[in-house]
Amino acid sequence: MRRLLLAATALATLSPALSPAVAQKGRPDTDAALAGILDQGTNHSEVMVTAQQLSDVIGPRLTNSPAMRRAEAWTQAQFARWGLKNVHKEGFEFGRGWSIERSSVRMLTPRPIQLTAIPIAWTPATNGPLTAPVIVAPMKKVEDFDKWRGKLSGKIVMTTLPDTGDEPDEAPFKRLSSEDLSKLDRFQQPTYDPAALDSRLKRLDYAQKLDAFLKSEGAVAYATMSYRDGKLVSGEGYLFGKGETPALPGVQIAAEDYRRLARLAKTGPAPTLEINSDVRFDDSDSRAYNIIAEIPGSDPKAGYVMAGAHLDSWVAGDGSADNGAGSAMIMEAARILAATGVRPKRTIRFALWAGEEQGILGSMAYVEQHLATRGTSADTAGGRGMQRYYGYSNRWPVTPLPGYKDLAAYFNIDNGSGKLRGLYAERNPAVVPIFREWLAPFASMGATTVALRPTGGTDHVFMQQVGVPGFQFIQDPLDYESRIHHSSIDTFDHLKAADMRQGSIVLASILLNAADADKALPRPPVPTQPVVTDPFAYSDEN
Known part of the structure; x- marks a missing residue:
């Protein structure tokens, strides 16, 4: 009874507060719509039902995998069922599909142990159990290969240097405090260092060179160590293009199990492993697909606002x-x-979006199809995946397309299920007072902060890099980075329903404000090539 009374009181106090801030910029019928947003987002929410379908029923959605194809079909059907219009998918060239049927990694000697491990994405199957001794041969650059020539034949090569452990020194689950939020609101000057970008690009083909070296030396498989303790594995891999598939099966082994193998190999004799990796490639369609749906506007000349998130995922959870x-x-x-x-x-x-985990490729494709291009056709012809990702910001000029000004604002969500606490303004001070006004009604829900600083690594990035107003929400981290991100425990159990209902309400309101605002959000100029930030810096790269 008390809980229900508190909820009713919260709604009663929140609803009137929504009206003034929005009415200043919006239309007369906005008040009723916002009351409906609160009702739908609380009393009739379907957000957890949707999340459960994506999690439990469809499961991990590696780009171009069979599960991702099911997700593409299901999400389109849902949008249509809810009455959205122009529901469709937009394709772009990606590469191979890949999925895990089953896998097992066991230590056979000096005693039998079932290890926690996962096949590395887009590595081939073992075609039945593969048994061989391990050798610890840490390698992270081509220059390391010479040390191991003639020593790897018939071995499962452990290529990560084992460390001594990663015990946490703070709680893995966290909500942002007022102090934490205040620290986010700092202006960060942009930096431009084309030499650093070039050095990253030079390292991207290392995985292919390592695979070729291991094969030439007669190794039968390779293993890496998971980058987090707690028996968490992720299995990221990036050789998804046609013609890029590794020759050798690869597995990522939990850090605790990997260190045990390394200790045993150090004292000798080397442990023997059995790897059974039953994985499948799918080359039926090399194109990945973004899913698009709309609520039509009343003014065809007013353009559109947009919200997005990436649908693809890794496969461990x-x-x-x-x-x-x-x-x-x-x-x-x-x-x-x-x-x-x-x-x-x-x-x-x-x-x-699709392909976010492989270089933010889905939203990049949208930018290049609808908004603007960067560089010349020669700049984009040869690159794929992470090559396109790292090279994108060093291509000039930026050339707007006819639809460049149609997109008035883009809002992105990609930091787990934590409560939305505000917005990053992406070094655009002109939007700060507007966002504060739009967020003001949600102070009692915890969404108040507008941080001038930028944030990166997700699907608003390339919109910002062509001068389109693209923004990411600030979210409570919960245990996203500490345990969940890309890991084998990224499951429904770690989602917070109250936070996701709050996030859906805040997002719906922000979109309505942006769609009904008298003027589109202020936007930066079309980017031009900057000068090098530090022209006096030296690099230790070869």
Whole structure:
């Protein structure tokens, strides 16, 4: 009874506060729509049902995998069922599909132990159990190969240098305090260092060179150590293009198990492992697909606002927090707005991106198809995956396309299921007072902060890099980075339902404000090639 009374009181006090801030910039019917957003987002929420379908039923959604194809079909059907319009998918060239049927890694000697391990994405199958002794041969650059020539034949090569452990020194689960949020609001000057970008690009083909070296030396498989303790594995791999598939099976072994193997190999004799990696490639369609849906605007000349999250995930867990949570909140905001019957001035477009985990490729494809290109055709012809990601910001000029000014604002969610606490303003001071006004009604929900600093690593990045106003939400971290991100425990159990309902409501309101605002958000100029930030710096790269 008390809980229900508190909830009713919170809604009663929140709803009136929504009106003044939005009415200043919006239209007369906005008040009723916002009341409907609160009702739909609390009393009729489907966000956790959506997240459960993506997590438990469909599961991990590696780009171009069979599960990702099911997710593409299901999300389109849901958008259509909720009444959204222009529901479709947009393709771009990606590469091979890949999935795990089953896998097992066991230590056979000096005693039998079932190890915690996972096949590395886009590595080949073992075609039945593969048994061989291990050798610890740490390698992280081509110059390390000479040390191990003639020593690897018939071996499972452990290529990571074992460390001594990674015991946590702080709680893995965290909510942002007022002090934490205040520290985010710092202006960070941009830096431009093309030499550093070039050095990253030179290192990207190392995985292929390592695979070729191991094969030439007669190794039968390789193993890496997971980068976190706690028996967590992730299995990231990036050789997904046709013609790039490694020759050798690869597995990532939990840090604790990897260190045990390394200790045994040090004292001798070397342990023997059995690896059974039953993985499947799918080359039926080399194109990946972004999913698009819309709530049409009343003014065809007003352009559109947009919200997105990446639908793809890695395969060790179910992709629940990264980024089933963000995808579910995007979809829920779409459902909420459709259910309220809003008819905004600008079209509201929703996107579920593919290929984010392999270099933010889905949203890059959207930018290049609809908004702007960077560099010349020669700059983009040969690169793929992480080559395109690292090379993108060093291509000039930026050339706007005819639809460049149509996108008035883009909002992204990609940091797990934590409560939305505000927005990063991406070094755009002109949007700060606007965002503060739009967030003001949600102070009692914890969404108050506008941080001038930028944030990176997700699907708003390339929009910012062509001068389109793209923004990422600030979220409570929970245990996203400490345990969940890319890991084998990224499952539904770690999602926070109250936070995701809050996030869906805040997002729906922000989108409605942006869609109905008298003017589009202030945008920076079209980027031009900057001068080198530190022209006096030396590099230790060869």
